[in-house]
Amino acid sequence: MGGLIIDKQEINKYINYLFIAYAFSFPVSKAAVSLLEFVIFILWVYKGEWNYRYHLLKDNPLILSLSALIILSLISVFWASSLGYALDYISKYYHFLMIFIFYTALEKKYVTNILTAFLMSMLLSELLSYGIYFELFQFKNATVHMPTPFMHHVTYSVVLVFTSTILLSNIFSHEELKSKILSILFFITIVINLFINGGRTGQIVFIVLIATFFLMRIKDKLKAILIATIIIVSTFFIAYNFSNNFNQRVHQLEKGFNKAIYEKDYTDQGGMRISMIMIGTQTFFDNFVLGTGIGNVMKDANHYSTVNNYKTRDMNMFADFHNVFINISVQLGIFGLLIILSIFYSIFTLKIKTREYFILNRMFLIAFVLYSCTHNSIHVMNGMVFFALFAGLFNAIARLDKEEASVLS
Known part of the structure; x- marks a missing residue:
């Protein structure tokens, strides 16, 4: 039995190895992500050092804001429409524990490995996407029109764009010509993949x-x-003229907006986005202080649609308002909105010394905020893991830089 006991001095090294595996797993396997989160958490708990961790965590703005979101969500179950639904909803926030673990366990020498593992996994995902698009094989529920093998097309498009900025950063920072050429080629394939997929959010983020x-x-x-x-101009010109998926999605969105603006008909995709914003905003103002509680945010959406004479689809077919800021505001009122804004602000204000990481942190934040405007990004698994991985990574890098600066001074 003694041989099975892990030396606590070595645990942090193993956790960092698992961070690398976690970054690789995110784009390609939900099952692997869940398993790794469990194993990392168990090792983290086994290592202990609670006093040290408490002193690290208690002053970190991102950690405090996330904690406030979870606490307020738990309190709101007392006025939620369904206690069981609310608790199940909140339980999914366990993915954010990885941000706490990153902050206390990350070692700087593994940062490059983590980013490289993520890039290699995105390459694998991209190759599968191309195979689906060119009908070389079938994979799960992906189609020629939505060749996204592992994620929802909206999430995949945003992750693709963020990946492209890592590659651009490599082009500028790497000295070897071979590395620059490989990064340029990878960047080109990423951009092409973005525009043969149906994720218009990612194309705007681009x-x-x-x-x-x-x-x-x-x-x-x-x-x-x-x-x-x-x-930007050349990419969109080429995509519009050579990608049938992109061309069709552009005209589909244009048609939806035109029907909404000129005919007050919100039944098409673009129009439904507009109606969700209007209905969600009105719901928020009617529940300004406490919100409706964590639960079915759409339960009164049809009522608001009828009262305002909006021509929409049945709003009950949607699980949420497809917008984090509106969802949180409706669920948790003004305090929830302030908390979600503080979460993003805490990432914006991270003090990161290395220029490449500083810029990538900005790229991640912008991408995730825009993504959050069209998707319930902090409740779907891929969105939460995307946030946990990179918010956790950059938050921890800022902590390491601060510690390094204090030693030098």
Whole structure:
């Protein structure tokens, strides 16, 4: 039995190895992610050091904001429409424990390995996506029109764009020509994959991230704007003319918005997005202080649609408002909205010394905020793991930089 006991001095090394596996698993396997989260948590608990961890965690803004979200959510079950539904909903926040573990266990020498593992997994996911698109094989429920093998197409599109910024960062920071060429080729395949998929959210995020990345990375702002404009305009021009999926989705969205604006008909996709924002906002103002509690946020949506004479689909066919800010506001009132804003603000204010990581943190934050405007990003598994992995990673990097600076001073 003695041989099975793990040396506590070695546990942190094993946890960091598992962080690498976790980053690889995120794009390709929910089952592996769940298993790794469990094993990492068990090792983290076994290692102990609770006083040290408490002193680390108690002053971290992101940790405090996440804790406030979970506590307020638990309190809100007392006025939720269904206690069982509310507790089940909140239980899914366990994925955010990884942010706590990253903050107390990450070692800086493993950061590059974590990012590399994520890139390799995205390459695997991308290859499968191309295989589905070109009908080389079938995979689960993915189709030629939605060739996303492991994630919902909205999430996949956003993750693709964030991946492209890691590759751009590598192009600027790597000195070897071979590494630069491989990163450029990978970047091109990522962009093509983005536009043969149906994720319009990611395509909007692409515009914002490419423009922001070059403005942050290049000192000559005129040059940065010129490069970003050329990449964005040429990409969308080529995609519109050569990608049937992109072309059709653009016209589909345009049709939906036109029907909503000119005919007050919100039944198409673009119109439903508009109606959800209007109905969700009204629901929030009618429950401004406490919210409706964690539960079925859509339970009164049809009522609001009828009262306002909105022509919509049956709102009960949707699980939520497809917008984190509206969902949280409806569920938890103004205090919930302030907490979710504080979560994102705490990531924005992270002090990261290494320029590449500082820029990537900004890229992740922008991508996730925009993603959250069109999806319930902090309740679906892939969205939560995406957040836990990279918010946890960058939050921990900031802690390591702070400790390093205090030692040097």
